[in-house]
Amino acid sequence: MGSTTANQNNMLRVPGKAMEPKPKTAIQALTFPSVKREAVGPGLRVADRAFRCAMLACALSVLAIVAFILIELILQSRLSLHAFGWNFFTHQAWDPVAGDFGALPFIYGTLVSSLVALAISVPLALGLAVYITEMCPCWLRGILAFTSDLLAAIPSVIYGLWAIFVLVPLLRNYVEPWLATTMGWTGLFTGAPYGIGMLAAGVILSIMVIPIISSITREVLTAVPRQQREAALALGATRWEMIRIGVLRNARAGIMGAIILGLGRALGETMAVTMVIGNRPEIAKSLFAPGYTMASVIANEFTEATGDLYLSALVEIGLALLLLTLVVNALARLLVWSVTRGMPASTHAQ
Amino acid sequence: MPNNARSKLFGWKRAVVDRLATAGAVFAAVLVIVPLLAIFVYLVARGAGALSWSFLTNAPKPVGETGGGIGNAMAGSALILGISCLIGVPLGIGAGIYLAEYGRGKTALLVRFIADVLNGVPSIVMGMAVYALVVLQQKHFSALAGGLALGVMMIPTVTRATEEMLLMVPRSIREAALGLGVAEWRTVLSVSLRTALPGVITGIMLAFARVAGETAPLLFTAFGNQFWNWNLNQPTAALPLQIYTYAISPYDEWHQQAWAGALVLIVTIVGTVAIVRLVANRGVMKGTS
Numbered sequence: 001m002g003s004t005t006a007n008q009n010n011m012l013r014v015p016g017k018a019m020e021p022k023p024k025t026a027i028q029a030l031t032f033p034s035v036k037r038e039a040v041g042p043g044l045r046v047a048d049r050a051f052r053c054a055m056l057a058c059a060l061s062v063l064a065i066v067a068f069i070l071i072e073l074i075l076q077s078r079l080s081l082h083a084f085g086w087n088f089f090t091h092q093a094w095d096p097v098a099g100d101f102g103a104l105p106f107i108y109g110t111l112v113s114s115l116v117a118l119a120i121s122v123p124l125a126l127g128l129a130v131y132i133t134e135m136c137p138c139w140l141r142g143i144l145a146f147t148s149d150l151l152a153a154i155p156s157v158i159y160g161l162w163a164i165f166v167l168v169p170l171l172r173n174y175v176e177p178w179l180a181t182t183m184g185w186t187g188l189f190t191g192a193p194y195g196i197g198m199l200a201a202g203v204i205l206s207i208m209v210i211p212i213i214s215s216i217t218r219e220v221l222t223a224v225p226r227q228q229r230e231a232a233l234a235l236g237a238t239r240w241e242m243i244r245i246g247v248l249r250n251a252r253a254g255i256m257g258a259i260i261l262g263l264g265r266a267l268g269e270t271m272a273v274t275m276v277i278g279n280r281p282e283i284a285k286s287l288f289a290p291g292y293t294m295a296s297v298i299a300n301e302f303t304e305a306t307g308d309l310y311l312s313a314l315v316e317i318g319l320a321l322l323l324l325t326l327v328v329n330a331l332a333r334l335l336v337w338s339v340t341r342g343m344p345a346s347t348h349a350q
Numbered sequence: 351m352p353n354n355a356r357s358k359l360f361g362w363k364r365a366v367v368d369r370l371a372t373a374g375a376v377f378a379a380v381l382v383i384v385p386l387l388a389i390f391v392y393l394v395a396r397g398a399g400a401l402s403w404s405f406l407t408n409a410p411k412p413v414g415e416t417g418g419g420i421g422n423a424m425a426g427s428a429l430i431l432g433i434s435c436l437i438g439v440p441l442g443i444g445a446g447i448y449l450a451e452y453g454r455g456k457t458a459l460l461v462r463f464i465a466d467v468l469n470g471v472p473s474i475v476m477g478m479a480v481y482a483l484v485v486l487q488q489k490h491f492s493a494l495a496g497g498l499a500l501g502v503m504m505i506p507t508v509t510r511a512t513e514e515m516l517l518m519v520p521r522s523i524r525e526a527a528l529g530l531g532v533a534e535w536r537t538v539l540s541v542s543l544r545t546a547l548p549g550v551i552t553g554i555m556l557a558f559a560r561v562a563g564e565t566a567p568l569l570f571t572a573f574g575n576q577f578w579n580w581n582l583n584q585p586t587a588a589l590p591l592q593i594y595t596y597a598i599s600p601y602d603e604w605h606q607q608a609w610a611g612a613l614v615l616i617v618t619i620v621g622t623v624a625i626v627r628l629v630a631n632r633g634v635m636k637g638t639s
Contacts, residue, residue, distance in 0.1 A: 041444055051535030057455075058444025059461045062509070066464050076401060076482050127378025135375055146378065146627065155563020157590045158612045161597045162389050162533050165396075165605070185507045207385050214382070238364050240371035266474025270566040271590075277600060295566070302478065304572050312452065318478045320550040322471060329470040343614045 039054055073319040079312035088316060094281040094297075096305070102312035103320060105281040109198070109291035110321070113273060115265040116202025116287065124206075124260055125213035132214075134243050135220040143219065152211035160275035163204040166193035168276055171203070176288055191286045194278070199287040201277040205269060209262040214263060220254030221247055260332035268325050270295040294321040370391025390616075393617060405428030406614070410576050413601050419610050422578045426587035427491065429580070430572055431562060437559075439554055443543075445505065446512025447549075451538055452485045453513070469506035476503055479569035493579075493586035496572030499520025500564060504557040511553020515546035552554070552626050559622040564617060565590040589615050 074081075082090065084101065089103025132144050172195030179189040224247050232246035248255070278290020279300055294317050305311040408419030449458055476499050484495040511515070519542050526538040543550070565588075568574075573585040574595065589611060596608035 022522045048534040051538070055444050055448040055452065056457075058441050059448035059457070061441055062468060062505060063460055063464050064470050065505070066471075069475070072479050072482045073475070086501055099601065122377045124382055127375045128382045131375035131379040135372060136379070144383070147383055147386055150620060150623065150625075151382070153559055153563075153619055154386075154389065155565070155590060155615060155619065157563065157565040157594050157597070158389070158393070158616060161593060161608055161612055162392060164597060166388065166392060210382055210610055239366035241364065243371070253569040268470075268474070270472070270474040271594065275594075295472060298474050298478060299566060299569055302481070303573070315478060315482070318475045325470050325472055326467060329466070 061134055077312050077316035077319050079308055080316045084150055095265050096310050099309055106292055106294040106297050108283050112274045112294040113201040117205035117266045120206035121210045129214045129217035133218055145221055148211045156271040160272035161254045163276045170201050171195045187285055188287050191288045193288055195279045196276055197288050198291045201273045204272045205266045209266050213258045213262040217255050218256035220251045224250045257332045264325050270299050275297045328332050393613045396609035400610035423587040423589045423592040427589040429493050430496040430588055432498035437501025442505045442508025443512050445509040449513040450516035465506045465509050472564040473564055477571055481570045491573035491585040492583045494582045496568045499567035499571045500561045506562055507557035510554055512550050515549030516542055519545045555622050555626050559619045562619055563590055565594050
């Protein structure tokens with residue numbers, strides 16, 4: 001995903017290079033099999049063929065792995081698939097003792113925590129990307145880009161550790177009481193401020209997702225041709241108008257892709273969320289209340305699951321999570337593709 | 351002139367909006383950098399105190415006893431990561447070579463797409479699949495299962511890096527080798543791949559850095575262990591797992607150890623990433639992502 005935008009970047013960044021054959025076509029021109037090689041012995045040709053087959057096997061192993069994951073998950077979850085059918089996804093109960101399982105609280109928790117994360121991270125990530133590419137002095141650019149990339153390299157478990165001991169007390173003592181008094185009327189910020197809960201999960205997820213969104217957005221913004229900016233400035237636009245009209249509007253396809261990619265990451269994130277979300281399979285309107293996500297119920301209960309049906313229900317949640325992330329990632333691609341196809345918004349609407 | 355006044359007002363508004371937008375962007379940048387600094391400061395402040403030679407070399411001790419460490423977890427992590435590199439690197443490079451050198455037609459498109467899919471598989475689901483595949487068959491957790499889960503997660507990154515780097519190798523170099531009568535496989539290995547090697551190594555190290563901090567896939571594959579273990583077929587400790595266990599425990603001294611362990615882990619990972627950045631900036635593969 002990221003690399004497809006990178007490829008587009010390279011093409012956009014240096015229009016003069018379009019004269020040279022693109023790398024991919026150059027390789028395609030090098031049609032190895034059509035090279036006549038009567039001069040070399042048959043032994044060499046066998047070696048070539050063997051090498052080629054080995055590389056093909058490596059490539060096919062990727063297909064095999066994904067197929068294996070899918071098949072394995074479907075096989076392991078067939079007990080619960082048979083027992084609950086589609087009701088599994090609309091059923092609220094999660095009672096291992098009675099053998100009554102429904103995935104709705106987990107699906108709800110995954111979606112809500114990810115949406116909270118996006119609501120916080122998208123404006124910040126876009127602001128950071130715009131600042132780095134358009135506004136900041138040159139010497140600061142490298143430093144900022146490096147530090148935001150470092151954020152992406154921090155392991156999930158360390159975010160969780162930090163969240164437990166720093167973020168949660170901060171939310172409990174300052175942020176949540178304040179939100180309750182100022183925004184309590186919305187119904188989203190009511191109840192006892194535990195600190196631990198959906199809001200904490202959303203905040204820590206947003207910190208983890210920001211570097212992904214902002215680094216891809218940065219790539220996309222730098223790909224916008226310089227002439228666009230110069231033209232806007234020459235027409236008398238202020239810097240913000242230049243960014244809005246000249247840069248952001250041209251880059252929105254890539255930005256959308258970046259956001260959805262961030263969503264994909266947030267949906268599957270496990271450790272940090274498990275450590276702060278409170279792990280209670282309930283659906284509550286308030287963001288202060290503890291929740292549970294699909295990934296964290298697997299992390300917590302998979303090794304302790306007694307009984308085949310319990311295990312199978314957990315595997316089915318995993319299968320659903322896998323399919324959900326696949327759909328989201330595919331959507332990101334499709335969206336980028338459709339928007340880049342219809343470049344100007346006006347012609348697109350016709 | 352009403353027209354003039356109006357345009358003046360308009361200009362004033364535009365200037366304010368411009369300032370506001372700038373302030374917003376600066377604010378966002380500061381707000382993003384703050385948590386990063388906070389995490390690092392906390393890690394060093396809380397973790398450095400517990401760092402000592404015995405912490406790095408001992409196995410964990412029960413609550414109440416002093417002198418426990420993360421030695422076995424570091425060894426276990428090394429073991430698991432070694433296995434994962436053995437699985438992920440050759441398969442990833444092979445798939446990358448296939449895509450770059452022979453990758454035409456539908457097979458290659460499919461492989462590229464599936465590699466992206468594999469990249470998007472949540473790590474916890476990967477752990478589950480390996481559990482079903484290896485742990486259920488063997489009836490016990492093992493370092494091998496953990497290594498397999500992490501190794502598979504490395505493949506897409508390595509594949510992508512290899513493919514991108516190979517595509518940058520100029521066509522003329524390949525033609526020169528082929529023109530001298532060098533066999534095709536030899537050309538690919540000792541000319542194309544050799545030229546692209548720095549970039550490929552960068553990709554491998556990034557994949558390594560990503561996988562080194564993974565906890566979720568190890569929960570039910572390597573499982574963790576309180577003792578030293580060198581047997582590939584036994585449950586094995588790993589640094590991220592140990593940090594997780596310590597972090598969610600109710601004991602203050604274990605929290606202390608979690609911070610120190612996290613400091614060790616982050617130094618390893620950030621060190622790897624920094625080396626990659628440094629080498630990449632040196633211009634070995636300039637112009638690549």
